[in-house]
Amino acid sequence: MARLQQLLYELAQRGEIRPVVSEKIMLEDAISTFEGLDGQERLGRSVLVP
């Protein structure tokens, strides 16, 4: 495993970093999300695949 990802894994495992998901989108609704991309950073958005 790449060393950096190993460290990120360990930090997340210890709870020292916690990626935040602000929006959960179902796969069937992902089209509008991709169509709406504007190049701007937003807090985590995850497409859930059932």
Add this chain to the structure above:
Amino acid sequence: MKMKQSDYMAAVKVIQWVGTNSFMLAEVPKPKPGPGEVVIRVRAAGVHPIETHRLIGADYRDGRGVFVPGLEAAGLVDAVGPEVPVFKPGNPVFTLGTLSGACAEFALCDWRQLFPLPERLPFSSGAVLGIPYAAACRALFDIAQIEPDEILLIHGASGGVGFAAVELAKRRGARIVGTAGSDLARRLIARQGAAGDVILEMRPDLNLKLDLTMLAREGRLVLIGGYDAADLEGCRPQRADAKIEPLRTFDTPVSEHGEASTVAL
């Protein structure tokens, strides 16, 4: 050979790209792992603004006319090809990139793109761990080489990369100023005459000129997203000893996520 129903999967498919968005949900062939490859059953896929830059102006259709967006995912290992030294079916993993696109029921990956999913994280969080945190590491530690007690200004601290940078820089002992949503905080800082040792900039199109006036002595300005040297032509910081570096998050190979980051963390 006729494919069985189980040889297909649901995926977001880009059917063309000619300056306008054109996506559809479609049945596409399920990937099969070759040597060194792993197929994961995707449970969550991350959505990133850099997808915009990745798609614009390029023909990403493969030989089957299929392009699936999505740069990273979290899920369970489904099938493992030959010459993969780790990972077994059922292992929970997160990815840093995929070969076939993450926004689908299954994604094909080079095994080196996979990492164990931390037990504390749900799949939805694992899907936004790889790229934002790797980008923040690269910007803070590999490029800017931020030191404890330096002042870090993050324009866009509430975005995925910005939030990751706040967490990581705090661990490093940097003093952090972040802006979110509006440029009010930035203007207040500028009015006070504050200068940043390191500035992480998510919106150079809006903020670049003022950033150039706010860099401290030997300051480092890192532009995050789809910006390259051509966009910086004619841009010079007021201080000759300050530096500007673009970071293209999506075209940095895993192998280049680097030594400085591992030392700093």
